Amino acid sequence: SAGMQKHLRALKPDKFADLIAMNALYRPGPLKYIPNFIARKNGEEEITYDLPEMEEYLAETYGISVYQEQVMRLSQKLAGFTKGEADVLRKAMGKKIFALLAKLKPKFLGGCEKNGHDLEIAEKIWSDWEEFAEYAFNKSHSTCYSVVAFQTGYLKANYPAEYMASVMTHNMNDIKKVTFFMDECRRMGMQVLGPDVNESQFKFAVNDKGEVRFGLGAIKGVGEGAVEAIINERKEGGKFNSIFDLTKRIDLRAANKKALESLAISGAFDSFEDSHRAQYFHDDGSGPFLEKAIKFGAGFQAAENSSQVSLFGEASDVQLPEPHVPVCEKWGNIQELKAEKEVVGVYISGHPLNDFDLVMKRFCNIHLGVLETEEAKKNPGEYKFAGIITAVQHRMTKTNKPWGFFEIEDKHGSMEFRLFGEDYTKFRQYLDVEFFLYIRGVWKERRWGGNKADEVPAEKEFKLNSVELLNDILENKTNSITITMPLKEVQPENISELKTFLNDNPGNCKVNLRVIDKKGTWVDMHSKNFRIKPEQQLIYDIQDQLGLEVKLK
Template sequence: KYFSHIHNHTSFSILSSTIDINSLIKKTIEYKMDAVGITDYGNLMGVFNFLNKIKINNDTENKKIKPIIGCEFFISDNYLIKKFTKKNPDKIYNQVLFAKNKNGYDNLSKLCSQGFIDGYYSGIPRIGKNLIEQYKENLIAISGDLNSEITSTLLNKGEMEAEKIFKWWKKLFKDDFYIEILRHGLEEEDHVNKILIKFAKKYNVKIIAQNNNFYIDKKDSNAHDILLCIKNCQKQSTPIGKGKGFRFGFPNKEFYFKNKLQMYNLFSDIPEVFDNLKELIEKIEIYDISNPILLPKFEIPNKWIQTKFKLNDINYENEYLKYLTYKGAKKKFIHLNEQIKTQIEFELETIKKIGYPGYFLIVQDFILQAKKIGVEVGPGRGSVAGSVVAYCLDITKIDPIKYNLLFERFLNPDRISLPDIDIDFDDKGREKIIQWVVNKYGKDNVAQIITYGKMGAKSSIRDTARVLNLSLEETDKMAKMIPVYGTGPNFSLKEIMTKDINYLKNKLKFEELKNVIILKKIFKKKNTLQAKILKEAIEIEGSVRNTGIHACGIIITPSDIKKYIPVAKTKDSNLLLTQFDNKVVEQMGLLKMDFLGLKTLTIIKETLFLIKNFKLENIPLDDEKTYELFKTGETVAIFQYESRGMQKYLKQLKPDKFYDLIAMNALYRPGPIQYIPNFIARKHGYEKISYDLPELKEFLKETYGITVFQEQVMLISQKISGFSKGDADFLRKAIGKKENKLLSNMKTKFIYGGKQNGFSNKILEKIWKDWKSFASYAFNKSHSTCYSYIAFQTAYLKTHYPAEYMSSVLSNNMKSIKDISFFIEECKKIGVIVLGPDINESEYKFTVNKLGFIRFGIGAIKGIGESSVKSILKERKQKYNSILGLIKKVDLRLVNKKILENLVFSGAFDNFKNFQRSQYFYEENGSNIIEKMIKFGGQYKKIKENIQNSLFKNIKDVEILTPTLKSCENFNLF
């Protein structure tokens, strides 16, 4: 008999299933099943990985599996309503639908998206039956479990009502409607199954057999139950049931992935269910859901087209890109020599060959717009800085020819792939440019990218321990025993418990190894609560716990994004959210832009505003005073160079040229940091600089003979072994990612090419060996150059405009009193005076006054928000001369007692004549003077508002008892 499981929930049925996609496929192969399906609750998040992993299996293994994509939707007649009561609750049913082909998948995707866009309520994406009617084409429906509309109606309203619902589904889906019989050993199922079989005979509907699976093996049932407890914030010791004092849980342990024999035995009395299932599966095609690369259309100005071309069928994008590039080149280069022209033409030809000139036009367009609306844009990020075209278009600000940066590191001419341009904006302006993109391309064509928060080793221990009622103290103790793997992710629990101590010894520090040994001992004590927690935590580790929003990724599509991928909505953003994560959206052919918010750019922008009439372009990169700052290691608040470790090395290195800073930026990272002492020693002549070949000096001279950058490897391979630019990039990737198969092929090519060019095998082998051990740590020179450039800008501003720069630094760290104190100390070190807050001079942020001193910002005082400060500043047309004078003017709803007290404490009123802070905290009859003043202010404002309707012509004619200050001994907090 034929059988395959098609009703499976994966970990993307969030906190409802322990099944991961790899285990699902592995079990399908083990049980020799021909197909497998996924039907997650209300979403398609796991679909791409599911299809991709099955494709990999089918391409490499003899056993082929048919993937079946489905979704278990939540149906509500009131899906557009977002408010319900206990007396009038929402009625939600589950409904499983499968896609027969790509068109069916598109309809599943649209239904799924609408569930989040229009029907999302109380954590549930709901759809209406009207939407199913609209998108039913090429979908298969099955009757479903006890929560489906048919079975739920049968149990709650009886057979007659259920039959009406049954007929509706039959009429809508005709032969693509099947009755699903489930036998998990439940009485309610037995009752429902009898009626469903009766309906099947009466209406000639075929029956299929399934098991509704939420975990792989029966032994996983307890881990699954723990997961449900985590979801519902319950202790496992609470009994399963309905009502107060009970919790939700599955009734038995039968919801697992059973083998064929088990399923045959369960349904031996109705053998036709297996043939019917085979028929259903045969209706489903194998299809690909990925798209060709999709770029939004860039609108080229009609005026330009009309002046340049007469024909309508010419590819305007390539020509317009060329026009803008050469237009920019004339501004960027004083002499547009043959070397520059040749490079430009090579890049334009490569861009034309891969077919994405529109990508560059789109990026330069929003960068141009950012500058127009006053958003600071970084000089570049990542490998795009190696492109002369990008430099000419003002996408980057670094001359790649001057710094020997490589276009092929950014875009491999031998491989068609979408370029990847990441852009840094000032963190305050990032939202403005995203909004501009939404306005230009349409809100239905722009989306943010989802992230999946998965349970790590520590969080799975903490969650499991909470459910199993272990004390917080013991839980914390266990979780903290999990070692951290360098700067990488935590070890998995499974790895800790299964790997040999000798393996772990090489990876861990001594203290970490001690903790792991303790954990292993705990794990072996089978009957303890802690051992049970570790065992179950291993099972739920890796489960999706929640979803979030990618920090910087934005998707832009040519038309409505719902045509290409399923989307969701979140309360944290007005934008749509992809259901696929960062890696998948790129594989799906969608244009992903990384819009990053960089606080340092905001600091630079605000510093320039304070300085007035100064442009960053005027900063000379050979400024001696700035290098003096780096040499002395006085790099607090300097981008990328402020850590204590970096300061220590800078004092030893004493950098005196920009190339030194670029190299240090690349070296000060895990791995290559070990080579910094050699780099320093070679610069100062303590260690001999040597080259394996004279030809290498050209590329390694600036880094004193050490291979620091990936670009150096690429250039050397071209020089020594005649590698093409594309092959040089493949080599760079192979070394960096340690891809052994590719490395082996590349080594053969490198040795052969080197020999052909007259170099000895011995030298070539040595170069290759050095590359394998050291160059795997080599960094992207383009990125290092860009970020070193930002660092130099910050260092120059700190050196030449210390008050303005440090004021901006303080303003951008106002949320942390610890950071404020730290940077004020730095101001003292460099001779910049920071004055306390003053109600008549301070602004919301830190500012520089006429004497060149930094004035403390009112917004940095604890407990004082921006709206309160705005009220104070709005009424400060003339200087305040007393607290009472301020109270008379400001909005007392915003500037309340607590705000006034904090202003007094901070010294903001200390410049008032005869002011004593202690007077304002003298209590009499249970209240202090500030409370009395606020009361007075309320009366004063009320009378002032009503003065026009009063018999009095002037507020002075009204007698109000003005609070008087008591004489007190003064105190000072500073």
């Protein structure tokens, strides 16, 4: 976690015992001792012991009691507890049996006094232990966790692609976790490629370029038998060069029509030259193209199996004409991504909201991954976020009043909203699947059912203040754009190229050109009549292709 990373950077661990201690301390309760632990480790705070005899068992944790085992050994050394009595003390602490601790206290104090220790100091030690009982942790458990954490941390740092492929494989049936780890891959600068019949394995794997490739086994409708048929034939006969080559070579009983449809939808055939996903489902009146390809492959295999060796001992070649590949329009980006998610459960090749990155960066102040957290609910301010509607239902109450709910998601999470009364009437026009929305609202307390009795705990609901179509936000909320051009680049050809970009996007937004010299002195030139439509692609093109800075206002 980010918190553990922060503390470990401050701690600067140089031995494994430091990791074990941090694992035990990083929990509710002992968290408060972490600053002292770090300060003592780094020599910024004096290491002290209530009794010199305690150093033997507390030295590795810089004088701070961290483990149950330390208390067990100290009870034996200071108060003469037997191993059995020390274990009873451990159980009392581990299970937080405070009545049993109260019974053990007189024995501990008496034993300390008998061994010549100051009774007042013994009282303090026991008092500390009583508090320690609330968070006492077993060192052997913490050691196991630390070993695993260290090993996985090493693998993630030194073999990132292989590690992430393994993690996603082990969570292949939990699509939320797969999505989380795909986001982590992107954060690490690692590309996760979609499924490909010419490269994918059954599980997530790493290709020759060090990229993570989606596993064919993660595609809905593609069974293990179909994947084995594809991979085994690929190993034996090499990569497939077309859908016809695929259907001619693989076992079509194992890889049936449903499996091949799912593969086509997921993009597993995208590596075939001059092909796209829409073609496989194009129907010219004689059936979808994919069905024709399957029939062709089945026919080829049947003819090959029944062909006879000629009189001169030469095998006769099977020659069947390949079906005509249809010419049709490609699926749009949204349609392709939607189909992709249906069979895989996640967006792989992109995200529907990618076209709104600029809008969300400028006009949103939260994402759905954190909107429902307790920290977010405590903030009285207005939240602004964007997303795509994935589910909608319109219903009637028992009193015959309309209400509805919708689910909206962004790149980080999803959330469901329920609308009643005026809110439903006001925002109903926006409740449609695949609508891109920009929403503003606040968390407010509400006592459900109208019961304001003190015993009914107050819950919070997210109150929508406004809903707008995300497509309109950039244009509606941008009055002007300022393009900064270095003085040395103010050349006729550069101005002409910039003008071409702007002329292709007429609209109502003002354009300012800022010319700046090496000293940082600048002058703004405002266009009186020239207006454009601010669009994300235009802004990115000016930045990426012309290398100019663009600011929106």
